[in-house]
Amino acid sequence: MTTSTAPGKIYLFGEHAVVYGEPAVPCAIDLRARVHATQRDDDRVRLSASDLSLDGFTIEYDGDQNARPDINVPENLVSAAVGYVNGAIHQARDLAGGSDTGLELTIESDIPLGAGLGSSAAVTVAAIDAVARELGATPDAETVAERAFQVEAAVQDGEASRADTFCSAMGGAVRVEGTDCRRLGEPDLPFVLGYDGGAGDTGQLVAGVRQLRETYDFADTTIGVIGDLVERGERALDDGDLDEIGRLMNFNHGLLVALGVSSRTLDDMVWAARDAGALGAKLTGAGGRGCIVALAEAADVATALEHTPVCERAFEASLTPDGLQQE
């Protein structure tokens, strides 16, 4: 059996704008997905997901993707999960020279699904690595990141940036601008996350921004302003200036509100975190529903979020330098 793990991420700055070639800075956080892969004697694939913030499921199929688990969870979440895992198996088999050996895969994840924390990227990165190694290949993290991006782009109909997959494979803070992906370092950033218990539809939210941009010049300008803000954010990260990072996170959230991707629940949590003394707070990822990230040391911020009616769960997280790893 081979086991690989990869972290989730938050966006410090730049989601959505990154889809149009602006830079973004995601940071890996210490919530991880773990994939165990074992070869089988036949050519079938059996997938068990024990903890994906779903009820958990097991499914056995022969690669035609028609098999579906018999459980009561939203069909779109299950088919997305199966799509990512199928894509990962395909990429890993290719890395291992085209093997069609059957596989037993078990996925465990601390990362809530569809909440803006990069759960699909983490599962895809860990699955490609675990399966490739189980089949005898030894890909480096950059190769796995690129293969994982190909999977995300296919499952998300081409509407994906390299941000999530590169960040999950490399760990730390990274900068992504189009195909240019770089690791920035491992600043010590304390985060508090607020989760409304829901999941945003990334495809729909990205399509909404695209439409707004086609209709209004100033939506396109807003996307450019997010890019300028990211450049400043990078300098603040370099200087270790947490106050400035917080101010820029607030500014970035305002621009995401203008692009129509926030919601009442996300805004309520952002304001609760700010009122409790966070240096800055913003939604993270596609938006709609899911998580906000606050830059805050204070336990007060987690407590304030826990007392915010729309917040289902608040938890502390910190930036992790550890990207893709084998166990």
Ligand code: PMV
């Ligand atoms: O919500 P997530 O973690 O899937 O992040 C989506 C981020 C977007 O910029 C909106 C899309 C992308 O692929 O970069």
